[in-house]
Amino acid sequence: MTLDVVTLLNEIAEIGRDPVRGGYSRHVYEPAELELREWFRRTSTGLGLEVETDRNGNIWAHWGRGDGAIAIGSHLDSVPGGGAYDGPLGVASSLAAVAALMEEGFVPARPVTIAAFGEEEGSRFGIACLGSKLMTGALPAATVAALTDDAGVTYAEACLADGIDPAGLGRDDERMASLAAFVELHVEQGIGLADLDAPVAVASSILAHGRWKLVFSGEGNHAGATRMRDRRDPVAAMAAAVLAAQRIASAHDGADSARATIGRLTPIPGGTNVIASRVDAWLDVRGDTDPQTRALLEEILKASHASAEEHGCTLEVVEESYVSTVHFDPDLQQRLVGALGGVPVLATGAGHDAGILAAEIPTAMLFTRNPTGVSHSPYETATDEDCRVGARALTEVVRLLTSEPRK
Template sequence: MTGLAEIAGIGADPRRGGYSRHGFDRADLALREWFTAQARRRGLDVECDRNGNLWAWWGRPGDGAVVTGSHLDSVPGGGAFDGPLGVVSALEAVDLLRERGFTPGRPLAVVVFAEEEGGRFGVACLGSRLLTGSLPPETALRLSDSDGVTLAEALRAAGINPTRVGRDDAALARIGTFVELHVEQGRGLVDLAAPVGVARSILAHGRWRLTFTGEGNHAGATLMVDRRDPMVAAAQVVVAARRAALAVEGARATVGRIVPNPGGTNAIPSTVDIWLDARADDDARTRAVVADITAAAEAAAVDEGCAVTVTQESYGDKVVFDPALRDEVAAALGGVPVLPTGAGHDAGILAAHVPTAMLFVRNPTGISHAPEEFAEPADCAAGVAALADVLAHLAR
């Protein structure tokens, strides 16, 4: 796809591989400029809402619009398709509809949501959570990145007034229907031998930070029996997370980030922060997994003479996409497969407020959030055509 090729050099991560593009950092700002230029080249009117989300309008903005889009940011060392495929496909779907001579009978917009991955400020779907009011603005503005820069400071540097952040009823009213196209994060469509599918649901999922506090000391001068090492306690949680998830059918639990302080090779850390991602088919199962892991963390801390605190940083209950819209979209595409996903999306946040649907494009590797993430050009083209068909059906 031309659009993906145009942004291939933005945010490339030479250390991790893949891309590191995080909310309102240099790479993300460059991508936002790229999107604005591409939208304007197509004659779309671009605006930035109070929460940093970008909107490109085909025709006059209005309530009850058909909206499509995704995000441009990534996880650290993420792939090229997660997020950008949905944005590029939306722009190319507009091109395809115009080639067909289609004129929307309802307002139509392409949106880029801010900080979907939470790679900089730790809360996923930040732009859509703020827009819908599911995240209090005072909580959001205090979030900070690894350098201590707060969201309020990052917004201000990007030319966005942080005092206006929060639920945006006017923007919500403009969304009559939202359709997000995304590369599949898994092998469902591979196993079904289908290039495009429709989402049924999203697992309940959340993020928790566990902070272990012990006693910093010299690695060589401190006898093993005299240690209160928070890293030892934290290590037990990595194993406990796997055990807890395996005990609940369909559950997933991951420790993907560990930060020791002070972080010296020859120093016992004084504190260790670890971040837990837990998911399951419903709220009760997800909470049960987290409770099991929390109990293991508390026991490990006691055994090592440490303390632990557990903080929930974000959470979303199971999302079931609007059944009528889901079936309507699948039928409009000739009866494509309908399947669940374990990955969270802005569409999942919006689903509690407006009719929402998702399209998936086949990922032959099944890998996502890693440089190996991929979609074949022919499948990407099928995704654009499918999105165009759905937009035409909804915006007639």
């Protein structure tokens, strides 16, 4: 059975379109993402793969069973108003790669399994890569189960939408022991390949990165009746913190990589003619190494506390997640580079499920060219030809890794 990666992406092109933001909003266990899950199950079954959903809500499509399996795949969920390729390209490419090997009569010497991980973006429950973090035990199951979305629905309650028993959440030792390696293909979330004029690359590392919730508290009051000098406006304090984060990260983003973003904020109560009493904001900080990232964070938080004090407000900071710098398995990385004819090797500033699994098993990533470098946006793109080149590269990787007998 032939499966073309572009055709597969076209099959899901209308699922989860966001009429307000543009692009796609496909959040874990909500209708659009559930429809994508069903598409993945149906397509995998059509290939003759054995499909199961694990205790943490990740879906697996198996070509053979047993230990020493080579896992490929990605995720199906998106950020609010995200692009068409972030996540689904890796899943569709994995399906196309397995189909291509099946069609030519290739018989793998070890099992192959395609993974579709849950809540990679963290858009609904605030923490990225929840499916892989639960599976590896990187986060306590009880902590994840108690997370709530904007509507007050807990992660435990949301799991039930796909028939997942929340009592079973947590590290999956049996599954981890069955995997020999994981390779994730992803659209590049940067412009490195476009600059190099190359369609495919192998990843070297992922920047250290974390998310912090900043709660600026002031005094709610009337926008028309309160003199400017009498205000304790947390929105003004937060705005100064946003500019400080931009200024500080820009000053460090030279020889080293430094990233700082406040991309989400919620003023309370949120009225046009109301001075807010509180603003919740989320800070994303990334850097080459843990010390660099922590130093950058400390500098930004110092400036944020100063802006809160200047505006008569207080600031509370809560760390929601943190992932240290990931260096992908060097042996696996070099083998992939060799198998693909010496493709470029690139670092990335974006987090991935592969980065979580890297602490447990040999892990690698392939990137498909993004001609503009824009991602997490409706304007994310990749050409049909590059998508096909990426899927063919993944096919060769699976061939390489499954031609070796199990140890």
